Amino acid sequence: MKMRKLALYALVCGWVFLNVNCGKDDDPNTTSDDVNPPVSEVFYNITQTTINDDAYTAPGELSFLYSLNNGGSYTAEIPKDLSKGDELWVKINNGEVDIYEEDFYFDWSGSSIAPADTESDVAKFVIKESDLTISASVTDKVELLVSNRDTGQFYVLDLTDGGLTPAFTAMKTVEEPLIRIRGVVYNYNDGQLYVSTTSFGADRSKLYSIDPTNFQAKLRNENNDENDNKIWEKITDLIISPENSILATLEIQFPFVSALASFDSSGLLNESIDFNGDDFPCCGLGLTYGGSNQEIIVGTGNLDQIKIYKSNLTLTELEVMVLTMEGFSNENPVDYEIRNLIHNDSGIIYALLHEFSETTNTHIAQVDLENNKLIHIHQIGTGGQQRYNGLAAIPAYAF
Structure with missing residues (x-):
């Protein structure tokens, strides 16, 4: 008698399990995202740029140039939608040529993220979980x-x-x-x-x-x-x-x-x-x-x-x-x-x-x-x- 009850109980449980799961699989309104919703990617931006040229006396007007491919190419356009871990390289141009350590001293320490070298003519930033402000001072050598x-x-x-x-x-x-x-x-x-x-x-x-x-x-x-x-x-x-x-x-x-x-x-x-x-x-x-x-x-x-x-x-x-x-x-x-x-x-x-x-x-x-x-x-x-x-x-x- 006990064996019959156990067999009947197992049969009923199996039927319930199959019907419940089949119902989910067959529901046209249910997606995998409902089960594992995606994590939204967070982007960061450059919110402020400043160049202190009070001690710069060479010709031209200074501006930043930006690179996201390790210096392979640069653009004057400020990059947007940066992700954590992105490497951003920044250098300075005087309207005609880039300027370098041979002729000038650089200080990037006023930026919100410290670059790898705060006194280099190229600042290399690694984006963290925040927006970025870039500040540099240029002084004649x-x-x-x-x-x-x-x-x-x-x-x-x-x-x-x-x-x-x-x-x-x-x-x-x-x-x-x-x-x-x-x-x-x-x-x-x-x-x-x-x-x-x-x-x-x-x-x-x-x-x-x-x-x-x-x-x-x-x-x-x-x-x-x-x-x-x-x-x-x-x-x-x-x-x-x-x-x-x-x-x-x-x-x-x-x-x-x-x-x-x-x-x-x-x-x-x-x-x-x-x-x-x-x-x-x-x-x-x-x-x-x-x-x-x-x-x-x-x-x-x-x-x-x-x-x-x-x-x-x-x-x-x-x-x-x-x-x-x-x-x-x-x-x-x-x-x-x-x-x-x-x-x-x-x-x-x-x-x-x-x-x-x-x-x-x-x-x-x-x-x-x-x-x-x-x-x-x-x-x-x-x-x-x-x-x-x-x-x-x-x-x-x-x-």
Whole structure:
């Protein structure tokens, strides 16, 4: 009897199971999505883009370019509907060419997602579970350069070890280099280098401009008056004024006078003001700005003390500071001249000095005006064939 009941029970359960499942399979309104509904894909977008170009001085207007195929191709159109895990590469263009680390510093750290390298010229983002904001700042890379007196070859100066890397040669003609360069300044207003040469034999000290696109020199002032007499002995160093004039320190002899002169960009001498007083700069005459573009500092030498002279642009206020030499193997001030001065964007003042002892050596030092010190950094040249002048700060994109 029990066996019959169990068999009947199994038969009924099987019939119910088959009918229930058949009913589901045969229902035309039931789909597999009802059983396992799909997960909707989430997309992300770039909601904001920003380029800080306050410290960018090269031509053109900066914009982003985007790539979703590992740099295989780029587009100016902002990508949309990005998925988690997508790789987005972004670089910067100035309207004509892409810009790179060789000439500029990059900072992508302001973006909402950190790229693989926040200082690269190409930012590589991996999309996460959020929208993306992209922010970059671009800053000129400014190099310190010096020029070999006898060859016209310019070198990039590495302050960490005093190394010199060839950059370009200034050319007086197609075949002849411009030699005996003394002062150099880059003019951001017209993109030209302005350089002075020193007198040598029958050759007078002159003022030139150099076009960085081909490094050809153009004579701007050949240093003669209406009677063909020379006006100055040497133009020693150069800076650009707020009014786009070329300010220069001059050595004038017979009688000896040092002066601050102003040239326009065509090379015309507009004005020359003599340094006066019982104590005025005489030798070396390296020139740069002081605490503002209304204050100059002038370096001297060949005296029993190395001095810095602070003045306004009209030379009506003159302050004299005596520098203590630090780190020089030869600390006899009379053997040195401050030939060039540079005040960089970080507020550091560098000096190029010549040491006239057994040989003529070239040194780089830091001028510490707070502590009245001249701190040795490196000797970059030994002897006449390694004699350098023209210490200048030049943006890397210019050459």
